[in-house]
Amino acid sequence: MRRPCDVRGNILWAPNPLIVALGVALPWLWPATSQAWSYKEAAAPYAGQSITVLDEVTPLQETMQKLVPQFEEQTSIEVDYQLLNHFEVINRGQADLLSGRGEYDAIMVHSPQMGLLLDAGVLRPIDDLIANAELTSPDLDLDDLIQPSWDTVAKYQDETYGFLTWAYNTVYWARGDLLSHPDEQAAFKAKYGYDLAPAETLQQMRDIAEFFTRKKGDKLAGETLESDFYGILLEGIKGGTTWWTVWNSFVRNWGGDIFDENGSPSVDRPENVAAIEFWGDLWQFGPPGMAEASLIDVPTLMGQGVTAQALAWSDFGLGIDRDGASPYAGKFVYAPSPANADYDGPRSAEVEPSILIIAGSSDAPEATYLFLQWLADRSTQLALAEQLGAGVPNRYSLFEAPAYKGSRFAPLYAAMRGSLEYGEAKPRVPQIYQINDALAGLVQQVGLGQLSAEEAMRQGQQEVLSICDRCTLGE
Amino acid sequence: MTTIGYSGKDVARGKGAARSRPGGLWYPYLLIAPTMITLVVVSLIPFLYVLYLSLHDVRYGQVRDLAWFANYATLLSDPRFWNSMWVATVFVLIAVPVEFMLGLVGALILNRGVRFRRIVVPFLFIPTMMAPIVVGLLWKIMLAGSWGLISYNLLERFGLFTDASIFASPNAALYALILVDIWQWTPFMMLAFFAGLQSLPVNPYRAAAVDGADPVQTFFRLTLPMLSPLLAVVGLLRLIDAFKVFDTIFLLTGGGPGTSTESPSIFAYKLVFEYWKVGEASALAVLVWLSFFVFCSVFYHVARKRLNAF
Numbered sequence: 063m064r065r066p067c068d069v070r071g072n073i074l075w076a077p078n079p080l081i082v083a084l085g086v087a088l089p090w091l092w093p094a095t096s097q098a099w100s101y102k103e104a105a106a107p108y109a110g111q112s113i114t115v116l117d118e119v120t121p122l123q124e125t126m127q128k129l130v131p132q133f134e135e136q137t138s139i140e141v142d143y144q145l146l147n148h149f150e151v152i153n154r155g156q157a158d159l160l161s162g163r164g165e166y167d168a169i170m171v172h173s174p175q176m177g178l179l180l181d182a183g184v185l186r187p188i189d190d191l192i193a194n195a196e197l198t199s200p201d202l203d204l205d206d207l208i209q210p211s212w213d214t215v216a217k218y219q220d221e222t223y224g225f226l227t228w229a230y231n232t233v234y235w236a237r238g239d240l241l242s243h244p245d246e247q248a249a250f251k252a253k254y255g256y257d258l259a260p261a262e263t264l265q266q267m268r269d270i271a272e273f274f275t276r277k278k279g280d281k282l283a284g285e286t287l288e289s290d291f292y293g294i295l296l297e298g299i300k301g302g303t304t305w306w307t308v309w310n311s312f313v314r315n316w317g318g319d320i321f322d323e324n325g326s327p328s329v330d331r332p333e334n335v336a337a338i339e340f341w342g343d344l345w346q347f348g349p350p351g352m353a354e355a356s357l358i359d360v361p362t363l364m365g366q367g368v369t370a371q372a373l374a375w376s377d378f379g380l381g382i383d384r385d386g387a388s389p390y391a392g393k394f395v396y397a398p399s400p401a402n403a404d405y406d407g408p409r410s411a412e413v414e415p416s417i418l419i420i421a422g423s424s425d426a427p428e429a430t431y432l433f434l435q436w437l438a439d440r441s442t443q444l445a446l447a448e449q450l451g452a453g454v455p456n457r458y459s460l461f462e463a464p465a466y467k468g469s470r471f472a473p474l475y476a477a478m479r480g481s482l483e484y485g486e487a488k489p490r491v492p493q494i495y496q497i498n499d500a501l502a503g504l505v506q507q508v509g510l511g512q513l514s515a516e517e518a519m520r521q522g523q524q525e526v527l528s529i530c531d532r533c534t535l536g537e
Numbered sequence: 538m539t540t541i542g543y544s545g546k547d548v549a550r551g552k553g554a555a556r557s558r559p560g561g562l563w564y565p566y567l568l569i570a571p572t573m574i575t576l577v578v579v580s581l582i583p584f585l586y587v588l589y590l591s592l593h594d595v596r597y598g599q600v601r602d603l604a605w606f607a608n609y610a611t612l613l614s615d616p617r618f619w620n621s622m623w624v625a626t627v628f629v630l631i632a633v634p635v636e637f638m639l640g641l642v643g644a645l646i647l648n649r650g651v652r653f654r655r656i657v658v659p660f661l662f663i664p665t666m667m668a669p670i671v672v673g674l675l676w677k678i679m680l681a682g683s684w685g686l687i688s689y690n691l692l693e694r695f696g697l698f699t700d701a702s703i704f705a706s707p708n709a710a711l712y713a714l715i716l717v718d719i720w721q722w723t724p725f726m727m728l729a730f731f732a733g734l735q736s737l738p739v740n741p742y743r744a745a746a747v748d749g750a751d752p753v754q755t756f757f758r759l760t761l762p763m764l765s766p767l768l769a770v771v772g773l774l775r776l777i778d779a780f781k782v783f784d785t786i787f788l789l790t791g792g793g794p795g796t797s798t799e800s801p802s803i804f805a806y807k808l809v810f811e812y813w814k815v816g817e818a819s820a821l822a823v824l825v826w827l828s829f830f831v832f833c834s835v836f837y838h839v840a841r842k843r844l845n846a847f
Contacts, residue, residue, distance in 0.1 A: 153810045160598040160813070178813065182597040298705075300793035351682020353705030353794060368684075496812045503795045510705055510794065 099199045101436060105137030108429040112140040113167040115433065116155050117418065119145035121381060122228065125450040126437070132445075133436050139429045159184040164423035167430040170228070172416050173215045173487030174306075174494045177535055179419075180218055181492040186420040187221040191431040202435060206457040208482050211415035215487035218535075224417030225438035229456045231399075231413040231485055232307060233477040234267070235364060235379060236260050236371035238395035240274065243283040249273075260395050263403035264315065264340065267294065267371065271347035274370035293347035295369040298509050299356045303375075305502040307412045310485065311373060313337040314410035315402040320501070320526065321489065325534030327526040329501070330519040338515035342508040353510055365390065373399060373412075376478045380452040380471060396473050398480025413485025454478065490535040497533070500525040584826070591819035598815060608820035618821065620796050621804040622828075627711065628800065629779045632718045637772055639719070640726025645756075647727070648734040658728070665725040673788025676717045680704065680789075707797035710790050714798055717785050722778075726771060733767040734760070766846035773836055777829060801825050 117123045123145050130143045144166075146154060155169040160182055171179065179185050192198050204212075204225075212226035240246055241258055250258035254269050261267035271293030276282055278289050297304045309320065318333030345352060349368060361378035363369060365388035376396075385391050399411035418437065420430050436442055440457055447453035447465040455461055455475065466475050488494060504522050507513040513521075526533070594604040612618045643661070651657055664672070679686045682702020703709045737760070745755050761768075783802035786792060792799035792807070801821060808818035840846040 156813070157598070178597065184597075299791070300795070301791050349682060351684070351702040351705070354682055354702055493812065499807065499811065503793060506705075506794055512707075 099201070101133070101136045101199075101432060104197050104199075105139055105429065105432050108426065108432070109138035110140075111426050111429045112142065113424075113426050113430050113433060114142040114144065114165060115168040115418065115430075116144050116146065116151060116158075116166045117170040118151045118228075118416070119147055120377060121450060121452075122377065122446065122454060125446055126442075128449060129442065129445055133433060137429075137432060139432065141433055159421055159423075162423050164421060164425070166421055167424040167426055168418045168420055168434060170416055171224070171419050172414055174491075174498070176215065176218070176223075176487070177490040177494055178492040180490060181535060184422045185223050186422045186424065186427060187223055188420060188431055188434075189222050191428065192222065197428060197431060197435075199435065199439070201440075202438075203440065203457075203459075206440065206459050207438070208415075208456060208458060210486050211413060211482060215415040216417050218490060224419045225434055226415055226456045227418050227434070227437050228416040229413070229454055229478075229482060230416060231376050231454070231478050231481040232311065232373050232411065233376045233379070233474065233481050234261055234371065234397040234400055235361075235374050236270070236395050236397075237367070237390060237393060239390070239393040240283055240370055241270075241395060245281075245284055246273075260397040261371070261400050262397065264312070264400045265403045267400050268340070268344060268347075270294075270371055271344055275347040290349075292349045292369040293371070294344055295348055295355060295360050295363055295372040296341075296344060296352060296509075297355055297357050297360050297373075298345070298348075298352040298506055299354055299359075300502045300506050301499060302356045302502075303412070303414070305498045305505060306414070306488070307373060308338065308341055308505050309501075310410050310412035311399050312341045314408075315405055316340075317405055317407045320497070320522075321491075321533055325489075325491075325532050325536075327523055327531070327533060329523040329526050330516075335515045335519050338505055338508055338518060341505070342511075342515055345509040345511075353506055364394075375414075376474060376481070377454050379474050380450075380454075383471070383474070392470075396477035398477050399484070409484040411481040411483075411485040413482055413487075415485075415487050491530070491533045492535070493529050493533065496529050497526050500529070587819045587822050590815055591823050593816060595814075595816040595819070597813055604816065608816040609824070612817055612820050612824065617796060617799070617804060618801075618824075621799050621801045624711065624796075624798060625780050625782070625800045628715055628718070628782060629776055631712075632715045632722075633772065633776050633779050635715075635719050636723045636726050636775060637768075639723045641730050641768075643723070643727035644730035644734055647731045658731075662724045662728060664721045664723075665728075667721070669784035670788060672717065672721055673785050676713075676720075676785070677789055680713055704790050705794055707794050710794060710798050714782075714786055714789060717789070718779060718782065721785075722775065726775060729771045730764070730767070733764050737763050765844040766840075769836075769840040769844050769846040773833065773840075777833075780825075780829070 117126075127143055127145065130141050133139070134141055145151075151170055152172065152175060155166065155171065156175065156179070157163075158165050159169060159179060162184070192204075207226045208229050211229050216222055216224045216226065238260075241260060247258045250270075250273055253273065256266075258270070258273075261270055273293065274282070274291065275293035276287055276291045278287050280287050280291075282291055297307055313319065313334050316333040316337035318331050318337055320327065320329045320334065322328040349355075349363070355363065357375055358378070360372050361374045361382045364372045364374060365382035367388075367390050379394065379396065382388050383391050383394050401409045418434050420427050420434070424430055438456060440459060443453065443456055443460055444463055444465060447455075447460070447463070447469075452469065452471050453460070453466070455466060455478070460466055461475060461479055466472065469475065491497065501522050504513065504518040504525075508515050508518045590600065591608050592603060592605060594601045594607070647654060647658065667675075677685075680688050680703045682688060682705065685702075688703060703713045741759050741763070742755065745759055750758065780800075781802055782800055783806070786798055786800055786803050787806070790798045792803040805818045805821050808814045808821065
């Protein structure tokens with residue numbers, strides 16, 4: 063390029079190469095620096111708005127409640143973050159959604175509720191909001207949300223209804239001090255022919271249950287028992303999550319299910335019968351009150367040292383396995399929900415992915431969406447874990463974070479990750495709670511020895527058919 | 538209407554006096570108007586709305602087409618409805634008479650004079666004063682399988698319920714709930730009957746004593762007839778209340794095991810809050826009301842003629 067010259071050929075002006083380079087690069091750099099996404103800027107059009115959010119009360123949400131002011135500070139969106147217990151959040155939340163009363167802008171929804179709510183058409187999809195670059199952080203990283211939990215709970219007919227916020231799951235939970243005791247290990251190996259360790263299969267779980275069921279006066283880890291000790295504790299109460307656990311931790315691990323490929327009832331399959339028989343057989347190794355044991359009683363009694371092992375909701379472990387909460391704190395071992403050694407098909411575990419949805423009646427969907435995004439955001443979830451000292455990861459990357467990897471609960475988190483790998487949300491069945499009620503009552507009777515598994519499944523088929531003949535929502 | 542202690546002249550005097558009352562004949566109605574309006578608003582209107590819902594197809598809380606008696610037909614052909622009515626009937630037929638007898642015996646004992654009665658009576662009344670959730674949690678702890686206060690320390694030591702807990706046995710669960718109800722409501726019956734005994738006139742007893750009547754004769758010929766209107770009313774109220782039992786069942790068994798303790802109230806709760814079948818739940822409420830309406834009408838007629846009640 064010829065530089066400008068005067069009439070004598072003297073160079074009048076020569077652009078500095080560095081300035082030229084900067085001038086070329088700056089337009090490319092400027093958008094990145096001045097247009098970096100932030101909650102503050104995204105929320106600017108909605109500053110001053112108020113939203114009401116209904117969530118479930120567990121230590122996770124109670125801790126999140128303390129972090130909510132940070133969101134309010136960033137966005138100037140006022141959030142009334144209300145917490146209710148499990149049953150109330152379902153009843154009240156559903157009542158609000160179905161009535162259209164609109165008291166809540168966002169409501170926590172468990173996966174079994176999705177069928178009814180989708181059928182009623184009261185949920186607002188968020189795909190348009192996700193696609194809105196002004197509202198969605200480029201760092202949201204939706205691929206990081208745990209699968210298949212997120213897809214199975216939040217998506218239906220190519221529409222998305224929320225982010226995976228709470229990835230509840232069940233894990234195998236056992237007394238590590240008993241499993242590692244030399245006397246117990248030697249006796250177990252002599253009897254069963256393999257090493258005593260946390261169960262990887264349901265069959266191993268049964269062997270351990272049988273081995274550790276002892277009477278008052280027997281020896282346990284070198285000590286004489288002052289009362290009966292039990293080999294396993296399972297949730298057995300009618301209602302609660304008894305049927306969910308039986309279905310996903312047992313029935314589906316036998317290759318069974320209660321609906322066929324058309325969504326019609328298929329309860330009395332041979333696979334289902336075999337699975338229920340196995341589950342019912344475990345009751346002989348449990349305490350007499352197992353038929354009353356709820357999802358809360360199981361970890362509570364586990365913490366009190368009543369039993370050697372259990373299948374329990376993992377978030378309870380965070381509360382029970384602490385000094386002051388249990389005399390056996392620090393002695394528990396965890397593993398993913400066991401597989402069926404006799405079944406080569408897809409493995410299954412009971413999980414309960416939960417999302418917060420935007421109510422169809424909400425008049426502040428954008429502000430609500432920002433809050434839901436913030437809840438599911440990696441940084442928020444990390445802050446939650448740091449504040450609580452524990453957590454239930456909703457993202458893969460969180461398992462690698464120091465707050466989780468370096469935690470004393472690392473084995474529990476590893477177990478959670480294992481269960482979550484195989485767990486799916488409940489199918490989209492509007493009458494699923496009614497079906498749950500019917501089948502939970504029947505399997506409870508199997509556990510109590512009042513009904514055979516075959517008869518229970520036969521009755522179950524009749525009952526489910528009386529509820530619906532085409533149960534799942536069409537895809 | 539009971540007119541013990543009043544002559545016909547007194548009643549006539551009352552009638553005649555109405556005409557000279559300020560406001561005339563409308564005055565009494567004006568006085569009861571606020572109560573009646575309140576009753577209409579909080580009782581009649583909601584009931585009419587439930588009746589309306591029971592006659593419609595209600596889907597996910599939204600009232601749709603008129604369904605006439607379809608909800609009733611569905612309910613009446615549902616074995617679970619009949620089971621719930623049976624559970625409530627057994628509950629009432631056992632709990633209420635036991636509470637009645639124990640309450641009457643207790644009231645008679647109190648009426649004869651108990652030392653430190655002023656301290657004893659409030660203590661006796663504690664179960665009735667307790668909130669239902671406290672009662673439920675208390676008995677859940679006392680009867681919990683393998684570690685409950687009663688179930689472990691008492692029953693298992695005698696080899697009872699060693700294989701299954703009380704609340705896991707269909708028959709035992711229902712009887713346990715009946716026991717809890719008796720524990721909670723016998724003091725109420727006792728106090729009501731005691732108040733009635735205290736208000737009875739003494740002159741008949743003096744006359745009976747002069748005539749040489751023994752305690753048994755006095756009780757059956759004097760006390761029971763004079764007390765019968767109160768016994769009828771309290772018994773009826775308790776019967777209605779027992780049929781509607783919800784809180785203790787909800788807390789202790791949730792209607793299980795199976796449906797062995799599922800009362801109509803529990804069933805209605807599930808229909809509404811778990812299955813979202815509002816139409817059927819409304820029909821259930823109307824059917825229960827209808828059953829009681831018929832029963833109370835018969836009871837009223839019998840009690841009025843035979844017991845001089847109402």
